[in-house]
Amino acid sequence: MSIETKLTAARTIVVGPQTPSNAIADGHVRLQLAVASLCGTDLHYYSHFSNAGFLLQNPVTLGHEACAYVTDANGTDLKVGQLVALNPIMNCESCAACLRGEENLCTAKKFPGSATTVPHLDGFFRDVIDHPARCCRPVADGVSPRHLTFAEPMACALHALNKGGVVAGQKVLVTGCGPMGLLAIAGAVARGAEVTAIDLRAGAVDVAVRAGATGLVIGAFDEAILDRKFDVVVEASGAIPAFNTALRAIRQKGRVAILSNIQLREAQVNLNQIMLKEIEVVGSFQFNREFEEAVQLIEAGTVDFDVLTAEAYPMAEAAAALEAMGAGQAFGKIILLGQGG
Numbered sequence: 001m002s003i004e005t006k007l008t009a010a011r012t013i014v015v016g017p018q019t020p021s022n023a024i025a026d027g028h029v030r031l032q033l034a035v036a037s038l039c040g041t042d043l044h045y046y047s048h049f050s051n052a053g054f055l056l057q058n059p060v061t062l063g064h065e066a067c068a069y070v071t072d073a074n075g076t077d078l079k080v081g082q083l084v085a086l087n088p089i090m091n092c093e094s095c096a097a098c099l100r101g102e103e104n105l106c107t108a109k110k111f112p113g114s115a116t117t118v119p120h121l122d123g124f125f126r127d128v129i130d131h132p133a134r135c136c137r138p139v140a141d142g143v144s145p146r147h148l149t150f151a152e153p154m155a156c157a158l159h160a161l162n163k164g165g166v167v168a169g170q171k172v173l174v175t176g177c178g179p180m181g182l183l184a185i186a187g188a189v190a191r192g193a194e195v196t197a198i199d200l201r202a203g204a205v206d207v208a209v210r211a212g213a214t215g216l217v218i219g220a221f222d223e224a225i226l227d228r229k230f231d232v233v234v235e236a237s238g239a240i241p242a243f244n245t246a247l248r249a250i251r252q253k254g255r256v257a258i259l260s261n262i263q264l265r266e267a268q269v270n271l272n273q274i275m276l277k278e279i280e281v282v283g284s285f286q287f288n289r290e291f292e293e294a295v296q297l298i299e300a301g302t303v304d305f306d307v308l309t310a311e312a313y314p315m316a317e318a319a320a321a322l323e324a325m326g327a328g329q330a331f332g333k334i335i336l337l338g339q340g341g
């Protein structure tokens, strides 16, 4: 059977191998999934078996955004019944990047539900998960698991805000109001920035407005009104025209932070703007200390994650949830409810 056929057959089994019967590895705990959420990365793997140039070698359970309840603490400090946020970055703790505190750039790290880790590690879209205790962040009582599943994607958004240097009082433009753009908006608003958001889809712009941004529907306004207005642009669409909008909308010496999940492609971008305005263009990949920052934001209850949630599906309907995401008409994050959710 070709790998493509194997993967196509596997696509019907998005929810992967269930209850591990083996012993729990040292330093790991066993968990019952509470709530997980869908990411563009999951959709790329589901739709064409690759993401950002990484091709799946064999079937794998998807999912890297989730929270769960501890069912076996396996001798660690965690308590049975405790709700924890799952940090999917299992870094090596000893390479140069790890020693700098940049575990996102650890070249030896393991990441679940991803072709970047070979052999692939099953992701979080399953009922029973074993995970390193050090990557489980227990939360205060009363935190909703429907909100806590946002810890990982919110950490990604906060990393992009940190790379862009977003602070209170700045004018920030977010291009693209998909789930990641919406989280960048909510994070920037929580920091006290003045946020404008643009998207082609009026429904997505509506959610951006509810998240605290001034929203503009592309095509319904003259983009010249954006020219040189912004201290920071967060590019969250991955669409090439949006890069050119970002380069015209940024002020001199402003920063453009790339939050979008860029696929392997060539693009025509107006590089001369980067020269003329001395623009800094910064990449953003996953997160570091922002995971803790995100969990604290969730615990504080300052962001309305219900507004940022498009739809909830039971885990058994994960495939339908991915199809709905692919259709592009679900505005906000799609979440998956486990038995513990």
Ligand SMILES: [Zn+2]
Residues within 6 Å of the ligand: 039, 040, 041, 064, 065, 153
């Ligand atoms: Zn993700």
Ligand SMILES: [Zn+2]
Residues within 6 Å of the ligand: 091, 092, 093, 094, 095, 096, 097, 098, 099, 103, 106, 107, 108, 109
């Ligand atoms: Zn490392």
